[in-house]
Amino acid sequence: MTQTPTETVAEPTVPGRTRWGVFLAILAVPTLVVAALIALLVAWLFTDDSVAADVKKTSCSEALAFGGAKLPEGADDAWCGIEAGPEPRYEALFRMPRAEVGAWVAASFPEGPRLRTTQCGDTQVDACLNAGPVAGERASVQIDITHDSRKWSEVRFVAFTL
Structure with missing residues (x-):
């Protein structure tokens, strides 16, 4: 049987493989950068601000x-x-x-x-x-x-x- 240009063909479904792992890996990098910046900000706020520490x-x-x-x-x-x-x-x-x-x-x-x-x-x-x-x-x-x-x-x- 031949396909006509207006017909849609159903894709075969393969169970088990999703793209969530790739998505989470891409999201982890900016999350770690923001967490590091927040940690540096907290450390800066709670350190001594005097110009001459001695x-x-x-x-x-x-x-x-x-x-x-x-x-x-x-x-x-x-x-x-x-x-x-x-x-x-x-x-x-x-x-x-x-x-x-x-x-x-x-x-x-x-x-x-x-x-x-x-x-x-x-x-x-x-x-x-x-x-x-x-x-x-x-x-x-x-x-x-x-x-x-x-x-x-x-x-x-x-x-x-x-």
């Missing part, structure tokens, strides 16, 4: 005393830390009344140097001071002062050994 918070009296100074009476928002290493490096950040900055620096370093408003390195800094070991202290000191407003100044105090 910086530990310390008392401000210890940090400033290392450089021969004391925290001023009107200080606000103080944060102090120590960077571990072969030689300690203390850093203090605080705000204080702008009018009292000069008197605090003069009381902390009576033998000099004085604050200067030029050659401070950073254009954002309004006044600075670099002092070698002074007043029998073993540390060098860098102070950067940025005036936030007419009343307040932000002070960055760094004391380190050479």
Whole structure:
């Protein structure tokens, strides 16, 4: 018997073989990639975000005393830390009344140097001071002062050994 062009021929059915295995193998790769990205995101969220991992918070009296100074009476928002290493490096950040900055620096370093408003390195800094070991202290000191407003100044105090 001959087939006419409009007739359909039924395909023979073979039991057992499907294409689900190939489909699942193709789907497994993107699923594993997404799971790995989620695991990396969770690990990133729960790790320490500090820039310097060796910086530990310390008392401000210890940090400033290392450089021969004391925290001023009107200080606000103080944060102090120590960077571990072969030689300690203390850093203090605080705000204080702008009018009292000069008197605090003069009381902390009576033998000099004085604050200067030029050659401070950073254009954002309004006044600075670099002092070698002074007043029998073993540390060098860098102070950067940025005036936030007419009343307040932000002070960055760094004391380190050479």
